[in-house]
Amino acid sequence: MTILVTGGAGYIGSHAVRALQRAGYRTVVLDNLVYGHRQIVEEVLQVPLVVGQVGNRELLDKLLSGAHPAIGGEPIQALLHFAAYAYVGESMANPAKYYRNNLGDSLTLLEALKSEGERRGTTPLPLVFSSTCASYGIPDPAQIPIDESCPQQPINPYGRSKAMVEQLIADFGAAYGLPSVIFRYFNAAGADPAGDLGENHIPETHLIPLVLDAISGAQPYLRVFGDDYPTPDGTCIRDYIHVTDLADAHVLGLQRVLAVGGQHLFNLGNGTGYSVKQVIEVAQSVTGRGLLAHVVPRRPGDPPVLVASAHKARRELDWQPRYTDLSTILEHAWLWHRTFSP
């Protein structure tokens, strides 16, 4: 069975390709390579890479039907959709870029899934969509841990673009029977334990790689964005989830939607929160090295606490995350970091 993975050259998408490979699926990656890495797909994962835009309808039709030379006549059975821009600050400065790419292109994609289903005399092809806890905005503290019923009130164009795609998917489900799984991730972190895949955002904005940069000397120090939050140590609390556990959940979600169809929605997190200061402490103990950290003003739009309730995914998908411990997440991140950012 061949699965099309949009954004498969990115951080989470590349780990999902690996999880699909381990589960015995053939994959093809569609990525515009604006932020993704060609070498990861071609040399590490060794799967066909089609460089293009998700909003290119002609290209999508060729890929889905199997007419594209990269697929060699094999029609696509389902699609995992990771391709998106994900820099909150950039989305505030340039919302058009985010709505065009994340929302507009996703609409084209849904239409292509529907047409390909019609051509085959079936429902639209099944879709697994990568959404985000950023769609919850700044939740009321009484709603923590956050389950799937928490209202979505995103506070920036990135979060809104993801929440809007969720709405499109729900509407396509109601009108055309689009089979779908939506995953709302908390903080993806870590790297494949094999050490050859990991987080490589350019520019990097995420806490764990920046902590490791400050430890390895790639950056002179870490900026801690605010220590005056209403949390025990004053720094923000997040739910860090190992990217391999996230990727495994996608395989389970895919298997579920292929087997029973329908529309499904799951949070993915560990249900445990760690503050920025705790992440720094664990990183120092895992690496055996110190780092310089300077407290700077809060970063606009950062909620004080985001912690998931992911019971639904555990219960309904039988998802059993393997690397829930923050030290393991950091060990794997460090293994990757040492190899690729000396």
Ligand code: UDP
């Ligand atoms: N953070 C920080 N310094 C950095 C990057 C992040 O203090 O250089 C904090 C950020 O304010 C947030 C947490 O680390 O509280 C996680 O941020 P990240 O960007 O990794 O993920 P987010 O939760 O924003 O998606």
